[in-house]
Amino acid sequence: MTDIQQQKATETPSKKLPEITVKAVILAIILTFVLCASNAYLGLKVGTTISASIPAAVISMGILRLFKTSNILENNIVQTAASVGEALVAGIAFVLPALLILGYWHTFHFWGTLIIALLGGALGMLFTIPVRRVMLEDKQLRYPEGTAIGMVLKASEKTDADLKPLMFGGLIGAVISLFQNGFKVIAGSMQYWVVRKNIVFGFGLGFSPALLAAGYIVGANVAVSTFLGVLVGWLIGVPILSLVYGVPHHLVSSSAIANAIWAAHLRYVGVGTMLVGGFWTIITLFSPIVRGLKSSVAVFKHTKVHGSGSIPRVERDIPINIMLWCVGAILFFVFLLLVWILSQQHLGLGLFEKLFFAAFATVFVLFAGFLFSSIAAYFAGLIGSTNSPNSGLIVSALLMIALLVLFAFDLVGHLTHARSIELAAFVIVVTSVVGATISIANDTMQDFKAGQIVGATPWKQQVMLVLGVVVASFAIAPILQLLFHAYGIGGVFPRPGMPVSEMLAAPQAGLMATVVKGIFSQSLPWAMIIAGVVVGVIAIIIDERLKINGWRLPVLAVGVGIYLPLSSSMPMVCGGLLSFIVNKTLEKRLGHRAFHEDKATRHNLHRALLAACGLVAGASIMGVLLAVPFAIERNANALRLVSPMFANKADIIAVIVTALLAFWLYRIVVKKRR
Numbered sequence: 115m116t117d118i119q120q121q122k123a124t125e126t127p128s129k130k131l132p133e134i135t136v137k138a139v140i141l142a143i144i145l146t147f148v149l150c151a152s153n154a155y156l157g158l159k160v161g162t163t164i165s166a167s168i169p170a171a172v173i174s175m176g177i178l179r180l181f182k183t184s185n186i187l188e189n190n191i192v193q194t195a196a197s198v199g200e201a202l203v204a205g206i207a208f209v210l211p212a213l214l215i216l217g218y219w220h221t222f223h224f225w226g227t228l229i230i231a232l233l234g235g236a237l238g239m240l241f242t243i244p245v246r247r248v249m250l251e252d253k254q255l256r257y258p259e260g261t262a263i264g265m266v267l268k269a270s271e272k273t274d275a276d277l278k279p280l281m282f283g284g285l286i287g288a289v290i291s292l293f294q295n296g297f298k299v300i301a302g303s304m305q306y307w308v309v310r311k312n313i314v315f316g317f318g319l320g321f322s323p324a325l326l327a328a329g330y331i332v333g334a335n336v337a338v339s340t341f342l343g344v345l346v347g348w349l350i351g352v353p354i355l356s357l358v359y360g361v362p363h364h365l366v367s368s369s370a371i372a373n374a375i376w377a378a379h380l381r382y383v384g385v386g387t388m389l390v391g392g393f394w395t396i397i398t399l400f401s402p403i404v405r406g407l408k409s410s411v412a413v414f415k416h417t418k419v420h421g422s423g424s425i426p427r428v429e430r431d432i433p434i435n436i437m438l439w440c441v442g443a444i445l446f447f448v449f450l451l452l453v454w455i456l457s458q459q460h461l462g463l464g465l466f467e468k469l470f471f472a473a474f475a476t477v478f479v480l481f482a483g484f485l486f487s488s489i490a491a492y493f494a495g496l497i498g499s500t501n502s503p504n505s506g507l508i509v510s511a512l513l514m515i516a517l518l519v520l521f522a523f524d525l526v527g528h529l530t531h532a533r534s535i536e537l538a539a540f541v542i543v544v545t546s547v548v549g550a551t552i553s554i555a556n557d558t559m560q561d562f563k564a565g566q567i568v569g570a571t572p573w574k575q576q577v578m579l580v581l582g583v584v585v586a587s588f589a590i591a592p593i594l595q596l597l598f599h600a601y602g603i604g605g606v607f608p609r610p611g612m613p614v615s616e617m618l619a620a621p622q623a624g625l626m627a628t629v630v631k632g633i634f635s636q637s638l639p640w641a642m643i644i645a646g647v648v649v650g651v652i653a654i655i656i657d658e659r660l661k662i663n664g665w666r667l668p669v670l671a672v673g674v675g676i677y678l679p680l681s682s683s684m685p686m687v688c689g690g691l692l693s694f695i696v697n698k699t700l701e702k703r704l705g706h707r708a709f710h711e712d713k714a715t716r717h718n719l720h721r722a723l724l725a726a727c728g729l730v731a732g733a734s735i736m737g738v739l740l741a742v743p744f745a746i747e748r749n750a751n752a753l754r755l756v757s758p759m760f761a762n763k764a765d766i767i768a769v770i771v772t773a774l775l776a777f778w779l780y781r782i783v784v785k786k787r788r
Contacts, residue, residue: 133187133574141177142195142578145170146585150199152734154593157207158603158618159322159682159737167560169727170196171263172280186267190568193263194561194575198554198582199589202235205553206590208505209512209546211623215604216631218539222598227591230543233448234550235583236440237479239576241487241551242558243437247429249559250566255495260560262720264567279721279782283327283728284735286778290323290771291736295616296753301761301768303681307368314356314372317349318680321768323775324737325682327729329689330722330779334697336671337690339653343387343675344683346649347380348372351676355379376679382639384677385625386646387653391670393510394654428566432573441480448547449476455543459536467526474522475515475544482511483548487555494559504556505622505670508549512626515548516541516633534634541630554583600741613751621678646673685772689726692776696722696783703784715783722782729775 149170174192178184210227213219242249249255294300300321307316329337355375365371418434431437452472456463463471486507493504519541523529529537558579565575597618599608604620604627632638650669657667675683700715743752756764 131185131187132183133191133571134578135188135191137178137181137184138188138191139195139578139581141174142192142582143585145173145192145196146199146582147589148199148735149196149731150203150586150589151593152731152737153200154203154207154590155597155618155734155737155741157204157622158211158594158597158620159324167193167197167259167263167557167564169280169724169731171267171564172724175267186568187570189267190263190565190570191574191578194565194570195578195582195585197557197561198235198579199586201553201557202231202550202583202586203590203593204504205234205238205508205550206231206546207594207620208508208553208622209542209549209626211594211603211620212542212627212630213539214598214606215620215624215627216535216538216542217606218535218542221608222591222595224591224595227594228587229447229451230546231550231587231590232583233444233451234483234547235554235587236580237444237483237547238487238551238554239558239579239583240432240437240441240444241484242491242555242562243431243576244434245488245491246431246559246562246572249491249495250563252495255492257495257560257563260494260563261567263560263564267564267568279725280728283725284732285728286775287323287327287729287732287734288736289732290775291733292740294321294323294768295737296740297755298751298753299756299760299764299767300771301764304765304768305369305372305680307372309356309361309368309371312357312361313353314361314368314375315349315353316368316372318369318684320681320683320685321772322681322685322733323772324730324733325685326689326692326772326775327726327733327779329686329691330693330726331730332686332690334690334694335666336668337687337694339666339668339671340675340683340690341687342653342667343384343672343677344680344687345675346672347383347676348376348680351380351383352376373679379639379642381624381677382628382642383646383649384673384675385628386643386648387650387673387676388505388509388625388646388670389513389629389643390647390650390654391668391673394650394669427571428569430571430573432576445476445480448479449473452476452540452544455540459540461523461533461536462528463526471519471522471540475519475540478515478518479544479547479551482514483551486511486548486552490552490556491559494556495563504549504552505625507552508545508622509625509629511548511552512541512545512629513633515544516630520633529634531635535631538627538630538634542626545626545630554579596741600744619679619682621674621682625677646676649673649676688772688776692779696780699780699784718783718785722779725779725782 171189171193174189174196178189178192206227210222210230214222250257290300294302302322303318303320305316305318307314307318352372352375356371359375359379362371362374365374449472452475453468456468456471490504490507516538519537520529523533523537561575561579562572564570565572597603598606602608602612602614602617604624605617607617628638650673653667653669653672657669660667675687696719700719704712704715740753746752
């Protein structure tokens with residue numbers, strides 16, 4: 115037994131509290147479904163999700179407090195499972211809709227989506243088992259969300275948790291979303307563009323409460339980086355591109371012209387920037403991953419010699435032999451899935467070649483899945499799950515498998531346009547499994563950190579994580595199908611005449627489809643991608659210089675600012691700048707040291723964070739609820755209360771409501787309290 119294990123064994127209380135109970139399991143299932151649904155909408159709308167662990171923990175505390183026999187470990191078990199809903203939907207919604215965009219799927223297949231999510235999610239949890247100890251014992255990794263959850267759970271044992279900001283924020287977010295996306299009384303975005311001498315210039319804003327709150331949560335660094343991408347792309351790039359490639363005069367409005375230039379040219383600059391960010395992520399984390407693997411091997415040898423009983427309860431994982439058998443079984447089913455997909459395609463491959471491609475891709479899932487999952491777990495500790503660049507890791511995995519498959523197919527077959535689409539779809543399925551693995555690993559490490567703080571049993575957490583994966587897998591397919599029929603996804607609509615303004619952009623899935631289709635059809639606009647690569651390299655150089663002073667310029671956030679439409683990026687920028695203003699106001703009032711130590715200030719900041727989480731959850735859940743009448747009526751204007759002539763007034767109302775919302779968040783923190 116190591117010194118660390120001996121110390122933890124003596125510090126662990128001998129009293130064992132119930133962890134996996136009937137009420138905890140039922141509550142976990144319900145919260146998993148709700149958080150899965152809300153983040154599916156957010157992920158498809160803007161290409162990001164918000165870590166659900168904190169809201170799940172707070173809601174769990176509020177509900178379980180109604181039972182006399184509830185305890186802190188039950189609360190932790192609930193949030194452990196419930197947070198999987200957000201994590202798994204991110205991995206699937208970021209990749210799988212690319213099959214719609216490629217035209218390979220025309221709707222979401224229930225069993226196909228379920229199996230991909232289930233296999234990838236289970237692998238993600240299993241891959242974190244051998245790296246859990248070394249990651250949690252690394253002093254450089256703070257696990258901000260996991261630490262916050264653990265401290266909130268411990269505090270709940272002594273005092274009542276304040277649920278008002280979370281609930282009130284949820285109510286406000288839901289009401290604004292209803293009037294915005296349902297009744298159309300509040301504008302969702304506002305753009306002003308003009309065309310002068312074949313040059314297009316202007317700007318736009320978005321008024322989504324969920325995205326404003328998301329920007330507040332991710333903070334100033336990401337907001338500044340995203341805004342830099344907006345400046346480079348929309349304020350500088352659009353005028354230059356309109357001058358170089360010309361203005362599509364067949365479009366009626368200046369806004370439509372600007373967005374057409376973005377779709378045809380500018381977003382590929384964002385693709386190039388994000389690709390650089392993905393590769394840079396791998397390079398910077400290579401050394402920590404090697405150290406983690408060496409430590410995991412040492413722990414495995416210790417367990418094999420002395421047995422699992424030599425490890426304290428609070429350090430006991432699912433036995434490594436069971437973990438390895440489960441990984442082997444899952445990989446076998448991945449192999450069968452890929453063989454079945456190849457059998458449905460017309461690639462001109464013989465049986466042996468199909469088996470070879472399926473086996474090759476399965477081995478890729480094993481090694482790339484573990485590598486990228488370890489990197490994602492490291493990011494969770496370094497900057498938190500919400501800020502982790504999972505999309506960059508997924509894009510990197512996509513590029514690797516796409517280039518390998520293209521090279522292998524060139525050896526055995528002739529690539530036609532139809533075959534290129536089918537190969538691209540095959541790559542998307544493989545990447546979806548890896549993407550789910552990455553997202554689950556990233557979120558799981560926060561749960562393990564919270565469990566470490568409260569004294570949970572790791573193997574019980576891991577069992578509940580498997581339950582969360584199963585529940586979320588069954589929920590994802592019908593939710594994605596519902597959202598697709600209500601709004602359309604990534605430029606693909608289930609029926610003609612649907613409004614483009616209401617469409618779920620699915621930027622991450624669009625990125626995946628763009629990259630993989632371009633690789634196989636050799637149709638990528640390389641000039642734009644290379645320009646994005648240059649922007650990414652410059653951002654990396656600036657980021658390395660800023661590290662000295664404690665600031666960061668995440669290159670992936672810069673790429674997101676270029677890639678996303680203004681209606682999606684600008685609310686996040688405004689939310690991040692609001693977070694910066696709040697912190698600077700308090701720091702100026704209290705002084706630097708008091709700002710970081712004052713308990714009342716920490717409490718107010720936590721209340722604002724809960725309110726922001728509530729806004730995200732409320733607005734996102736309302737988006738899912740609105741999808742029901744929209745899908746039934748097959749019209750996103752089914753609940754509209756005003757005519758299109760009300761548009762100017764709706765813009766004014768949106769500006770006022772957004773300003774009041776920002777002021778409310780500001781007052782929660784800066785208002786002096788006893």
